[in-house]
Amino acid sequence: MVNMRRTDTNNPDYYHKVVDCQWACPAHTNVPEYIRLIAQGRFDDAYIVNRESNVFPGILGRTCDRPCEPACRRTRVDGKPVAICRLKRVAADHKSDIKDRIPKAPAKKNGKKIALVGAGPSSLTVANDLMPLGYDVTIYEKGPRPGGLMRINIPAFRLPEEVLDEEIGYIVDMGVTMKYDTPVNSLKELLDTKEYDAVFVGSGAPKGKELVLPGRYDTDQVFIGIEWLESIHFGHIDSVGKRVLIIGVGNTAMDCCRSAKRLGATEVKVIARKTRKYFKASPWELEDAEEENVEILENLSPVQFVVENGKLVGMEFDKFTSQEVDGKLIQEPAGRITIPCDSVILAIGQENAFPWIERNIGLDFDPKWDMPVVDKDTFMSTREGVFFGGDAAFGPANIIWAVEQGHQAAISIHKYCIGESLSDRPPRGQTLASTKMGLHEWSYSNYFDPASRQKMVHVDLPVRFSKMTIEVEKGFTEEQTALEVQRCLNCDIETHFTDSLCIECDACIDICPVDCLTLTENGEEADLRTRLTAPALNMEQALFVSSELKQTGRVMVKDENICIHCGLCAERCPTYAWDMRKFALHLPYAGRPAPVETVAQVAQVTS
Amino acid sequence: MSYLAKPKVHHPSLKPNALGLTRRDYEGALSTLCAGCGHDSITAAIIHAFWELDIEPYKVAKLSGIGCSSKTPAYFLREAHGFNSVHGRMPSIATGAGAANRELIMIGVSGDGDSLSIGLGQLCHAIRRNVNLLYILENNGVYGLTKGQFSASADFGSTSKKGEVNEMTPIDGVTLALNLGATFVARSFSGDKEQLIPILQAGLQHNGFAFVEVISPCVTFNDHEGSTKSYSYTREHMIEVVEADFVPIRSEITTQYEPGSVKRVQMHDGGMVNLRKVAEDYDPTDRDKAYAYIRNCQSEGEVATGLLYIDENGKDMVEQNDVVDAALTNLPYSDLCPGSEALAKLQLRFR
Numbered sequence: 019m020v021n022m023r024r025t026d027t028n029n030p031d032y033y034h035k036v037v038d039c040q041w042a043c044p045a046h047t048n049v050p051e052y053i054r055l056i057a058q059g060r061f062d063d064a065y066i067v068n069r070e071s072n073v074f075p076g077i078l079g080r081t082c083d084r085p086c087e088p089a090c091r092r093t094r095v096d097g098k099p100v101a102i103c104r105l106k107r108v109a110a111d112h113k114s115d116i117k118d119r120i121p122k123a124p125a126k127k128n129g130k131k132i133a134l135v136g137a138g139p140s141s142l143t144v145a146n147d148l149m150p151l152g153y154d155v156t157i158y159e160k161g162p163r164p165g166g167l168m169r170i171n172i173p174a175f176r177l178p179e180e181v182l183d184e185e186i187g188y189i190v191d192m193g194v195t196m197k198y199d200t201p202v203n204s205l206k207e208l209l210d211t212k213e214y215d216a217v218f219v220g221s222g223a224p225k226g227k228e229l230v231l232p233g234r235y236d237t238d239q240v241f242i243g244i245e246w247l248e249s250i251h252f253g254h255i256d257s258v259g260k261r262v263l264i265i266g267v268g269n270t271a272m273d274c275c276r277s278a279k280r281l282g283a284t285e286v287k288v289i290a291r292k293t294r295k296y297f298k299a300s301p302w303e304l305e306d307a308e309e310e311n312v313e314i315l316e317n318l319s320p321v322q323f324v325v326e327n328g329k330l331v332g333m334e335f336d337k338f339t340s341q342e343v344d345g346k347l348i349q350e351p352a353g354r355i356t357i358p359c360d361s362v363i364l365a366i367g368q369e370n371a372f373p374w375i376e377r378n379i380g381l382d383f384d385p386k387w388d389m390p391v392v393d394k395d396t397f398m399s400t401r402e403g404v405f406f407g408g409d410a411a412f413g414p415a416n417i418i419w420a421v422e423q424g425h426q427a428a429i430s431i432h433k434y435c436i437g438e439s440l441s442d443r444p445p446r447g448q449t450l451a452s453t454k455m456g457l458h459e460w461s462y463s464n465y466f467d468p469a470s471r472q473k474m475v476h477v478d479l480p481v482r483f484s485k486m487t488i489e490v491e492k493g494f495t496e497e498q499t500a501l502e503v504q505r506c507l508n509c510d511i512e513t514h515f516t517d518s519l520c521i522e523c524d525a526c527i528d529i530c531p532v533d534c535l536t537l538t539e540n541g542e543e544a545d546l547r548t549r550l551t552a553p554a555l556n557m558e559q560a561l562f563v564s565s566e567l568k569q570t571g572r573v574m575v576k577d578e579n580i581c582i583h584c585g586l587c588a589e590r591c592p593t594y595a596w597d598m599r600k601f602a603l604h605l606p607y608a609g610r611p612a613p614v615e616t617v618a619q620v621a622q623v624t625s
Numbered sequence: 626m627s628y629l630a631k632p633k634v635h636h637p638s639l640k641p642n643a644l645g646l647t648r649r650d651y652e653g654a655l656s657t658l659c660a661g662c663g664h665d666s667i668t669a670a671i672i673h674a675f676w677e678l679d680i681e682p683y684k685v686a687k688l689s690g691i692g693c694s695s696k697t698p699a700y701f702l703r704e705a706h707g708f709n710s711v712h713g714r715m716p717s718i719a720t721g722a723g724a725a726n727r728e729l730i731m732i733g734v735s736g737d738g739d740s741l742s743i744g745l746g747q748l749c750h751a752i753r754r755n756v757n758l759l760y761i762l763e764n765n766g767v768y769g770l771t772k773g774q775f776s777a778s779a780d781f782g783s784t785s786k787k788g789e790v791n792e793m794t795p796i797d798g799v800t801l802a803l804n805l806g807a808t809f810v811a812r813s814f815s816g817d818k819e820q821l822i823p824i825l826q827a828g829l830q831h832n833g834f835a836f837v838e839v840i841s842p843c844v845t846f847n848d849h850e851g852s853t854k855s856y857s858y859t860r861e862h863m864i865e866v867v868e869a870d871f872v873p874i875r876s877e878i879t880t881q882y883e884p885g886s887v888k889r890v891q892m893h894d895g896g897m898v899n900l901r902k903v904a905e906d907y908d909p910t911d912r913d914k915a916y917a918y919i920r921n922c923q924s925e926g927e928v929a930t931g932l933l934y935i936d937e938n939g940k941d942m943v944e945q946n947d948v949v950d951a952a953l954t955n956l957p958y959s960d961l962c963p964g965s966e967a968l969a970k971l972q973l974r975f976r
Binding site: 094095096458464466468521522523524529531532534552553569570582584585586589590591592593 | 628634636637639649659661665666668669815818842844848
């Protein structure tokens, strides 16, 4: 039997993982910190904390895929996560003029020139990180305006144009050279100019998947989802049939069905191959679509488009029955059905397309997927000096991943330009500072607020359908914000244990409202997990284990799973062995390594 | 203490007992004792013991006198009856309450000052009468509320926080109780719930006076070098002579013991206590031997702990006095007050 080792809390990963939202966020946004700032009405500061890591708080506050929310500890405590995403929007909506807090490009350039292909979130992030270092950055964009899919694929009723313009403007206004309506038709040509020290490809995954079935080309009423959304955006399409079928049930499908409603469709059905549990769309996007009376039909697989006299009249599907056996979906055929319709939108996925990258320039493509070979850490392709990020690197994901990959690519580009090893990634750092203000006072609100999650108020249906650009979500009111911020459990205020101070009085164990703590004999992790005050069954959540304590040789064990960070263990601790310490994760950015030796501590830490 | 009330939120695995109540339902008000006080741990053990025994809080009376220890009944069983008496007078209140309502489950919490100084005489007579009460003496060897003077249980030669040496011999609650004929005598430590909880449960099921001394360090005034009631001193010097395992009436006995190593004692209500001897030649059913053994430990500088003596054959106060077999409150008025004729008849007996 191998006893558990003393948890290494000097490794930034340990406490970072306790902050579930920050750990789940690809860009590791410091969520609890900005929620506390919102609670104090410091919207500017909250916005800047956000922008540091995710660059587009206003945009993401409306459109993010929110990997943070399913991870939120509050879900495990009372069922619903903190409305992190919509609080982000609160900071963005209520901030004052923060222009002078946005990094600026220095007057003196560093002499290096970088070309970015595509003006989507990943390229913009690269520009955001490199401009302040003195780089001369040029963005090539095939369209007339910047933003990429954020602008042309996300409908304006979800993301108003002003928000896009403002946040992209902060970057472009640093002095980025924007070449609009300038598609790059040959990477070779671009490289051959030898004008640029490095090239970053952030051109996204711009091709919607096709569904070639009988009848596909016998009508002009079948559209590819992302192209259709783009045409709506540019005003090329302003109407659709009365009865519309959307094939596919991802987030693009949700944007399509809701757009169709605004173009005058009265009967909109979304067709799903599987059952709801397997839908790709985020649950909240499904709810928003259903609120607009969109019907979602399960267990249907397209067979053919039914076209009569050149007119689309319906679509035929195979029907299935579904049942779950041992966690697997078993589907059996159950006949056929034809659903009448006037238009069909295909939203079954996106693909990458690189017809403009020559295959003989030393930039390897994976033969199976026809995707460029890109290093997962450095984001450099096999051709030196050519980097990829966002959907262009590893296929369709989401905005927040594009941002994070932009940050990483910017680090690599900077290292490349100053001649440093790319694979030598800069480490993260942490600061731990006591929040103790007095005998039982802390510099954070440690009271557990039992408030339930605030519901976003939406614009009334007839009003929102009247125009494509009416934003559906009204944003939280002041009262809602005040309640929602208090739901955050402050997971970054860490329960920090100093082994040598513990006298094993049990006070922390007795007071803990959620039975996190145990003093027991050490053991193997699997065994230890069963021997705690409350069994630690969530294997994704770590156990903190102290060294052997001096009086009895037992260890202090904390199951991080349900801890509400109320600080009562520290309030009841007579010897200050438990302290509530604010954890700050320091992330490295291009040209700005994280301070790694900044452990500010009040009491002496023992191993 | 802490200023923040313990949040209502709980761990999803928190189990209900047979009554559908969770451990949290047996809690009381927020403790105002010092952080790390042994008394708070005893409170947690009491909560656990009542919860596990499926006792309805409204059937319980919690009684206390004055002192840090005597504040603690406020911190458990918020739905139980309670009486906070004059200093040292809790045994009298318990005696009266037990006489009036023999169905009450009574728990008295006292301290070394309340029990061994001002209330020593009261304690002695409650033991003598065998009042049906779980009596917990939270012993920290110091007057914490008045800032750290030696109490009657402070050991000879131990020092105060400021270094003053105690020149008086202590009064030991356990040997005192044995001497006075208590039918249930135990000693435990606030820092050892595994030992304490089964003892409390057995004490609650005992028919008669259950005396449980719990060494309960005072973190503020008596947890220093030179103290004999500190966490570290107690851990170094306590020896468990008998390990008690309380088995409630409805549970099957699943623990396996080596033959001959365990003594089973049938409790009044049908539950069972398994007493596993840790020290050889210790017999928790022989008062004289137990007394001698504990005295011997004392002279060796050791603190004997465990369920030290038990006798389930004694008659408790209401049996001794032939009290009517019901709570007085449940008797019809005509029985409680049978009228002047009956009074005259009664008086005749004393003429």
